[in-house]
Amino acid sequence: MNTSELIKVIDTTRCTACRGCQVACKQWNELPGLRTKNWGSYQNPPDLEWNTWTLIRFQEYVNDKGTFKWMFRKDGCMHCTDAACVKVCPSGALYHTEYGTVGIKKNLCIGCKECIAACPFEVPRYNRATDKVSKCDLCLTRLQSNQQPACVKSCPTGALSIGGKDKMMKAAYDRVKELGGDASVYGDKFVGGTHVVYILSEKPEVYDKLPKSPSIPLSVIAWKDWLKPLSLIAGGGVVVGSLLHYILHGPKRPDEDVSGDKHAEGGK
């Protein structure tokens, strides 16, 4: 993509939840499909995981007028400008790319999971088998080859689009104006602005797992802006990680992850 700062717009009002994006993401990023159970929902896997970087959330909702709506929201990394994950990452694995998005250098990840605790959108996921965290990088190598991310490429209805910031934000606001009602643009008013922006048809608080006013935890700000510069003087990543963990959580072990040891079946 030959633009400095990119924005991906997710227009939930055009999404049919076909989940082409969910599969395209796995295909391009070579992520395995794992055996799941039907848990009473079309939404599967039930949540983001180390092998599921994007996911359509299905939600049945009745508004205050008694109108039923089946809402679909593509969840995944929001690519914040003030990215808590980048701030807390002690090893430099998480970083801002030339497009303003948040990239991840897997080889540098030390599995400290601080990004998991810091992210206001609960995006990064840990894989015990590899001791690494993973998340969407907006298909950085595709962007660098002037290609759209796999999810955008796969979208048949135009619910997903990507382009230069000014153009995309204008298009998003035009669309919201056209939609009227409770429609809004979500993403540009917090954490310095996200590089993934939603067009929502309902008020943000209606959506499952979508924070109304996401912010970076104060402890992260404390770390990043006051203490991290000091600690870097002290030495390598692991030491930094331990120190960071101590500051953020006190002297206890990080929460155990819940995934990472299932095995793939079938194709991948």
Next chain:
Amino acid sequence: MTNHYCDLKNADVILIMGSNAAEHHPIAFKWILRAKEKGATIIHVDPRYTRTSARCDFHVPLRSGTDIAFLGGMIHYILTHRKYFKDYVVNYTNASFIVSKDFYFKDGLFSGYDQAKRKYSKDTWVLEKDGKGIPKRDMTLTNPRSVFQMLKKHYSRYTLDKVSSITGVSKENLLKVYEIYASTGVPGKAGTECYALGWTHHTTGSQNIRSMSIIQLLLGNMGIAGGGINALRGEPNVQGSTDHCILYGNLPGYLKMPVASLDTLEKYLHKCTPVSKDPQSANYYSNYPKFFVSFLKSMWDNKATKENEFGYNWLPKLDDGKAYSTMHMFDAMYAGKVKGYFCVGADTAVSTPNSNKVRKAMENLDWLVGENIFNNETYEFWRGPGVDPKKIKTECFLLPASASMEKEGSQSNSGRWVQWKYKAAEAPGDAIPVGEIEIKIMAAIKKLYEKEGGPNAKAIVNLKWDYLDSKGRMNVLKISKQINGHFLKDTVVDEKGVKTLYKKGQTVPTFGMLKADGSTSGGNWIMAGSFGANGENKMMKRGKDDPTGLGLYPNWSFAWPVNRRIIYNRASCDINGKPYNPKRKLLEWTGDKWVGDVPDGPWPPMADKAKGKYPFIMKQDGVGSLFGPGMVEGPFPEHYEPLEGPLTKNPLSGQLINPTIEIFKSDMDKTANADAKFPYVCTTYSCTEHWCSGALTRWQAWLLEMQPELYVEIGEKLAQEKGIKNGSRVKVHSIRGQVECVAMVTKRFQPFTVEGKTVHQVGLPFNYGWLFPKDGGDSTNFLTPTVGDANTFCPEYKAFMVNVVKA
């Protein structure tokens, strides 16, 4: 489709009924969204709120199997509120024709019914003709025996109250849909309908579509941009398979499979070739003999001669009055009458109704040959659940086939666009295209017949199937040219005074040049023109020019017939050839020719009494059929309850079920109508993530991860009554079988009020089978009945009765 996918964007109102377009046609759905963004109203009528409903302007729930009642109510509304497009109705339909005095309709039955045979004699279903044999007409539409008045009378019974009580749709919702859809009955508006298996999978499937055809004719929506009736076909090439006669009653290009009593070519052609005495009716099927003889020549080439009726009697014949659908085949197999079975690209042990019977029937086979890209439950029936392999004597073969992307050839989409497709990858191992498998098997059979002879040996030994190249591989281009047709001798064709010489062996550029004298060969007349006379493969065309601005893209691939993008398109203009809607000008008569889409025939518009023709050129009378005697149930669609339903009496008549459906009578064909043991209406469907029986998609981990196992969708109220929790395991029973699965409790199924009582409906996908994944559940078709549409025998997968209990 009468129109095509891109054309959906031209509609002002889109009624999606009998289709879950967003889930099953996710790519095509973008054209519906484009219409919506241009201001069109999109309506979804479906028992269940689906991903399609979520993107429509509104959703209207209707009880499964009551579409004709719903649409009959719309016909009633259009007629009583005078919302029809009068000019169109008078000139372009048979509204003004006079129905025979002997025709009647009484208490659910039309004249001519034979209860013992469950069949009608159509002798009285005729339109009156004058002394010259031309249909009588009353252009004022006031004659009480006119089709228009008969139609009005027939649907006068479909009042809002009655329809609401049958369908479970509120009167408010009925009126909302009727008003919005009927608003398209003016020259400047277009309404279209998208259907799929939600309409065809019923005992009244064909008549569901007929009902909509009547509505579209009344509103003047046929033959126009943004109008038509659009069957969204499922599999990427299912249109192609139908065009090339996948159905037992067809030969390629929808020619009719002969029956035994038509034992000479002359008798057959006489029966199949319609005659019109009206000089303004083009009656294009009067050319039937040209298409049929050319087809026979494509089969047997120079062995088919005038003397031997071009090999007519080498064609197999159907027994008169007998049907040969998949259900009939398994019924005969169950009775031990079918001993061998080729199952190509199908998983019938999962996909055919009453799967228990199907699986049991297969135990009677001596041999089974599968051709597929993956193994499936059909090929493995001999070691399926409850089957003792030691007791099965069937010899089974599975021949590996290449996948669609591993072979070159044509692929036809729903919009009749026949697009050339290139091979993307080599097939693994020994896999070859199924076409090549058939050609090789046939070559071996031919050798055996040459050596040993046998019944009807000439049909086989004379067959012209020289389709293998020097390396022994299927020559797809040669087959395609054979399908297109070619001249068998040097021929001079006179077109409007211009004489052109076509050399022997040249491809015919249009079916208008096919001959009934044996001088042309053509495997499928509707495909004539897919190659130019110089051999240019028009299916490879990829031009993006759009001269009309309507998205016809005339230089993208080839569309049958003769690259016409919207069929019946002359009906988009008035009788003088001026477009009814100048803003969406599909076609216009400029005084000496038509400009725009490829017109339905070159003749002037019908106002020219000397040379002009009526617009519906494929119809015997040249007009659209409001009165349609072609259907086996009667000329006007009538509501009947499904074979299994919640009612003991049809609220509209004394005839509970479709009087012409065939009732299968084996000991495994039990039914339970209005039975307290099976109180819930059930329907079945697919999901976006799997393909049909799932035999191709369940092996794909990314897809299986999203839809891992069988589920039943249940409304919250029913779940509460039954104490069923979301995500818990339940059993779903019908009188024929049961499946165990996960309960998905949802607001998307709401109970209906039918004849004053609450009726719950549930639904299951049919994407799962025991072979893989092992814990994914088995076929939903254990539940479904062996019964189908009376015209086509398309099975009733969409309405039957079940019970749901906690597992």
